[in-house]
Amino acid sequence: MNYLGIDIGGTNVAYGIVNSNNEIVYSNSFKTSEFPNAKTCSKAIFDDLNENASQLKIQAIGIGAPSVNFFSQSIENAPNLDWEDDIIPLKDIFEEQFEISTKIINDANAAAIGEHIYGGAKDLETFAMVTLGTGVGIGLVINGEVYHGANGTGGEFGHICIDRVNGRECGCGNYGCLETYIGRDGILKTARQKIEFGGVTQLNKIIPSELSAKDIFKFARKEDPVAVDIVAQITKDLGYAISIITNSLDINNIFLFGGIAKEGNFIKKRTLKDLKPYLTAALRDNINLQISELINENPAILGAAYMVKI
Amino acid sequence: MNYLGIDIGGTNVAYGIVNSNNEIVYSNSFKTSEFPNAKTCSKAIFDDLNENASQLKIQAIGIGAPSVNFFSQSIENAPNLDWEDDIIPLKDIFEEQFEISTKIINDANAAAIGEHIYGGAKDLETFAMVTLGTGVGIGLVINGEVYHGANGTGGEFGHICIDRVNGRECGCGNYGCLETYIGRDGILKTARQKIEFGGVTQLNKIIPSELSAKDIFKFARKEDPVAVDIVAQITKDLGYAISIITNSLDINNIFLFGGIAKEGNFIKKRTLKDLKPYLTAALRDNINLQISELINENPAILGAAYMVKI
Numbered sequence: 001m002n003y004l005g006i007d008i009g010g011t012n013v014a015y016g017i018v019n020s021n022n023e024i025v026y027s028n029s030f031k032t033s034e035f036p037n038a039k040t041c042s043k044a045i046f047d048d049l050n051e052n053a054s055q056l057k058i059q060a061i062g063i064g065a066p067s068v069n070f071f072s073q074s075i076e077n078a079p080n081l082d083w084e085d086d087i088i089p090l091k092d093i094f095e096e097q098f099e100i101s102t103k104i105i106n107d108a109n110a111a112a113i114g115e116h117i118y119g120g121a122k123d124l125e126t127f128a129m130v131t132l133g134t135g136v137g138i139g140l141v142i143n144g145e146v147y148h149g150a151n152g153t154g155g156e157f158g159h160i161c162i163d164r165v166n167g168r169e170c171g172c173g174n175y176g177c178l179e180t181y182i183g184r185d186g187i188l189k190t191a192r193q194k195i196e197f198g199g200v201t202q203l204n205k206i207i208p209s210e211l212s213a214k215d216i217f218k219f220a221r222k223e224d225p226v227a228v229d230i231v232a233q234i235t236k237d238l239g240y241a242i243s244i245i246t247n248s249l250d251i252n253n254i255f256l257f258g259g260i261a262k263e264g265n266f267i268k269k270r271t272l273k274d275l276k277p278y279l280t281a282a283l284r285d286n287i288n289l290q291i292s293e294l295i296n297e298n299p300a301i302l303g304a305a306y307m308v309k310i
Numbered sequence: 311m312n313y314l315g316i317d318i319g320g321t322n323v324a325y326g327i328v329n330s331n332n333e334i335v336y337s338n339s340f341k342t343s344e345f346p347n348a349k350t351c352s353k354a355i356f357d358d359l360n361e362n363a364s365q366l367k368i369q370a371i372g373i374g375a376p377s378v379n380f381f382s383q384s385i386e387n388a389p390n391l392d393w394e395d396d397i398i399p400l401k402d403i404f405e406e407q408f409e410i411s412t413k414i415i416n417d418a419n420a421a422a423i424g425e426h427i428y429g430g431a432k433d434l435e436t437f438a439m440v441t442l443g444t445g446v447g448i449g450l451v452i453n454g455e456v457y458h459g460a461n462g463t464g465g466e467f468g469h470i471c472i473d474r475v476n477g478r479e480c481g482c483g484n485y486g487c488l489e490t491y492i493g494r495d496g497i498l499k500t501a502r503q504k505i506e507f508g509g510v511t512q513l514n515k516i517i518p519s520e521l522s523a524k525d526i527f528k529f530a531r532k533e534d535p536v537a538v539d540i541v542a543q544i545t546k547d548l549g550y551a552i553s554i555i556t557n558s559l560d561i562n563n564i565f566l567f568g569g570i571a572k573e574g575n576f577i578k579k580r581t582l583k584d585l586k587p588y589l590t591a592a593l594r595d596n597i598n599l600q601i602s603e604l605i606n607e608n609p610a611i612l613g614a615a616y617m618v619k620i
Contacts, residue, residue, distance in 0.1 A: 077591055126460035138558065142452065149560025150436035156590050157558045164550060165475075172590060240474060244554055248448065248467045250459025278484060280466050281387055282379075 004058045004100075005305030006045065007107060007298055008032065008065040010080035010134025011184070014298055015045055017056050018305040022118065026053040027301070037084045038075070042097040061094055061102040062304030064110025066135055071152030073104050079171035080135040080183075103308050106154045107131065107300050109146045110307065111257050111292070112139030114299025117306050120255060120290055128251050129292070129299075130157070130242065132258035136179045138245065158183060162241060181237045184259065187213045191230050201226035217263045234260065235267060239274030246287065247280050257292040257299060264291055314368045314410075315615030316355065317417060317608055318342065318375040320390035320444025321494070324608055325355055327366050328615035332428065336363040337611070347394045348385070352407040371404055371412040372614030374420025376445055381462030383414050389481035390445040390493075413618050416464045417441065417610050419456050420617065421567050421602070422449030424609025427616050430565060430600055438561050439602070439609075440467070440552065442568035446489045448555065468493060472551060491547045494569065497523045501540050511536035527573045544570065545577060549584030556597065557590050567602040567609060574601055 002025070006015040009032060016027035028048055035041040049058075067078035073091035075081065094102040105113075112129035115121040121129075121141065129139040138157035140147040148154050158179035159172050167176020168189070180186045188211060195203050202224045206215055219227035242254055260267055272289050279287060292299060312335065316325040319342060326337035338358055345351040359368075377388035383401035385391065404412040415423075422439035425431040431439075431451065439449040448467035450457040458464050468489035469482055477486020478499070490496045498521060505513050512534045516525055529537035552564055570577055582599050589597060602609060 140559075142457065143455075145453075147452065147559075150562055151560050151592065151596065153560045153590075153592060155558045155560040159590050160554050160557050161550065161588050174588060174590075240471065244470045245558065247470050248465045248555065249450075249457075250461050250463045250465040252460055278471050280463075280469050280482060280484075282461065282463060286461065 001059045002056050003305040003309050004049075004061045005110075005301035005303070006061065006063040007110065007300035007304065008041070008063060008081070009107065010066065013041055013045070014301060016298065016301045016305070017049070017053060017058065018302060018309075022302065022306075024297075024301065026056060028052075033082065035083065038088045038090055038093045039097075041083075042094050046097050058098070058100055060308035061098060061100050062110070062306070062308040063090060063094065063102065063104040064107040064300040064304040065090060065104055066107050066137070067153070067156075068104050068106045069152040070105055070109075070148045070154065075104075076153070101308070105146075105304060105307055106137065106139065106148075108137030108139035108157075109148070109154055110139070110300040110303040112141050112299075112303065113146060113306055114294055114301070114303030115255055115257070115292055116141055116303075118302055119293035119299060121253065124253050126251060127253035127255065128245055128249075129255045129257060130238075132182065132238075132256060132260050134184045136183050136241075140249075140251075157241070157245070160241065160244065162237060178237065178241050182234050182241075182260075184213065187216065187230070187234060187260070190233050191216055194226050194230050194233075198226035198229065203227055213260050217260065217266065221266060231267075231270065235270035236274045239271045239276075240278060242271070242275050242289070243278030246275075246283050247278070250283070252283055252286045253288045253290075255290050255292045257295060261291055262295055264295075311369045312366045313615040313619050314359075314371045315420075315611035315613070316371065316373040317420065317610035317614065318351070318373060318391070319417065320376065323351055323355070324611060326608065326611045326615070327359070327363060327368065328612060328619075332612065332616075334607075334611065336366060338362070343392065345393065348398045348400055348403045349407070352404045356407050368408070368410055370618035371408060371410050372420070372616070372618040373400060373404065373412065373414040374417035374610040374614040375400060375414055376417050376447070377463070377466075378414050378416045379462040380415055380419075380458045380464065385414075386463070411618070415456075415614060415617055416447065416449065416458075418447030418449035418467070419458070419464055420449070420610040420613040422451050422609075423456060423613030423616055424604055424611070425565050425567070425602055425613075426451055428612055429603035429609060431563065434563050436561060437563035437565065438555055438559075439565045439567060440548075442492065442548075442566060442570050444494045446493050446551075450559075450561075467551070467555070470551065470554065472547060488547065488551050492544055492551075492570075494523065497526065497540070497544060497570070500543055501526055504536050504540050504543075508536035508539065513537055523570050527570065527576065531576060541577075541580065545580040546584045549581045549586075550588060552581070552585050552599070553588030556585075556593050557588070560593070562593055562596045563598045563600075565600050565602045567605060571601050572605055574605070
């Protein structure tokens with residue numbers, strides 16, 4: 001039996017057919033910006049699978065997406081998704097296209113399920129999965145269960161305010177949201193500010209429109225002072241934000257996933273150093289910050305597929 | 311059948327015998343500072359009950375206390391409790407004294423149970439109880455169950471950092487903890503700073519050592535400008551801290567309990583106004599900030615007694 005797992009992100013829509021041995025037997029992806037809405041996205045995936053994987057019969061579809069309301073099975077007011085509608089009944093749209101039972105879940109929760117079943121959180125009952133991409137999210141597993149929140153949104157970690165005084169304006173309409181600092185665009189904004197005022201830097205060689213977080217980390221590893229400074233700002237904000245979750249929820253196992261988490265130990269060590277001063281004494285000796293064990297796979301695809309398998 | 315519920319706080323130790331109709335049939339309290347340690351505290355309660363309520367046979371004892379580790383049934387490194395030992399095996403101490411089965415729980419969690427069973431949270435599956443006293447705590451009920459945290463401490467809401475730049479030094483050793491601003495001593499510190507630099511104020515008539523949060527609110531209601539300013543600072547910090555929980559956990563039902571929550575609508579309206587700008591759009595129209603319905607009773611006594619009743 002096969003299951004289709006889909007990970008809809010602000011930048012890419014990635015999907016894979018997962019067989020009963022939990023192996024991805026077919027996968028593909030599109031740029032999210034190729035689609036004006038969810039309907040054209042579902043049609044493109046349908047057509048691709050029809051053309052290239054029609055021999056793989058799909059039993060059910062699981063989708064991880066940003067700003068999902070698990071209770072209504074819709075995407076609601078997603079600041080990081082440039083699709084036409086504010087309320088997107090994603091389950092209905094995919095079921096209409098595929099005529100296959102579909103379930104949607106917050107992308108960070110899908111990733112948390114993936115880590116719990118296949119990754120580093122196999123033996124953990126309670127942990128947090130922090131997803132670092134276009135947006136910033138958190139998937140919480142509490143006593144073995146994914147946490148969906150009181151109203152089905154599971155929380156918007158990217159929209160806690162981390163700067164009350166000079167907060168950056170966020171796509172959500174508020175100021176100082178975590179995401180405006182360590183989401184994809186937030187990092188690039190920090191970079192541009194620091195490059196402008198930072199003196200000599202290798203980053204100047206890159207056309208601003210082509211600058212990526214990957215470039216910044218590449219030059220930080222080479223000790224370019226401005227790049228080092230940008231990374232220091234990222235890990236300071238990330239460490240601080242993580243401390244809010246660890247301290248208020250007594251959670252000591254934290255996984256990092258997504259673009260900048262691919263920097264591995266380089267980002268982990270710095271984040272841990274910046275996190276520690278904020279931790280309660282009980283957590284300081286007990287904290288376990290890890291890079292997702294599925295960092296080079298896609299835990300959200302695996303997690304979303306697993307969700308509909310059980 | 312009767313149950314003894316005890317609420318150990320940084321300022322008072324209050325307790326009551328709760329009968330099977332959930333009525334408090336005997337109650338008393340001591341100043342926490344009367345006791346050098348938990349043993350003398352348990353002895354004093356034991357002696358009082360022996361002398362004044364010996365006809366009420368107690369089936370079990372439930373205790374709410376600060377910095378409890380639910381898993382170890384001990385108080386661990388409580389910054390707000392001036393008792394001799396860092397690790398206090400509270401369950402064992404009371405069981406030895408009373409020879410009655412005893413269970414201990416975080417004070418904010420005891421209050422949350424009280425609100426869930428007897429108060430305004432009767433119909434809620436997921437909510438937060440914010441306790442405002444010597445310290446600041448949070449009790450979370452998630453899907454009908456009290457949340458104990460990954461390591462049994464249930465989280466230390468009072469020790470999330472809310473000022474990374476000029477954070478006040480906290481009893482826990484960190485800087486900028488929420489509690490250093492809106493815990494009892496934190497409020498008085500703010501008051502003294504503002505009185506010193508604030509020009510004409512009625513608060514000057516009170517001897518600094520006798521100044522209390524109650525005085526500050528009393529004069530704020532009379533529109534004393536410095537008192538108004540102090541209250542504004544409290545509700546700004548409280549509103550902001552609550553937004554971190556609501557946004558990251560998708561929780562829209564929040565109860566306030568403890569000393570300054572007794573100010574009722576006066577503090578509720580101001581906190582709500584200061585909270586709203588930080589809320590996600592989904593929560594802004596959906597937030598339900600309430601004063602505990604048990605504000606004049608003691609939900610922690612009722613909750614702790616209920617915990618051992620079931």
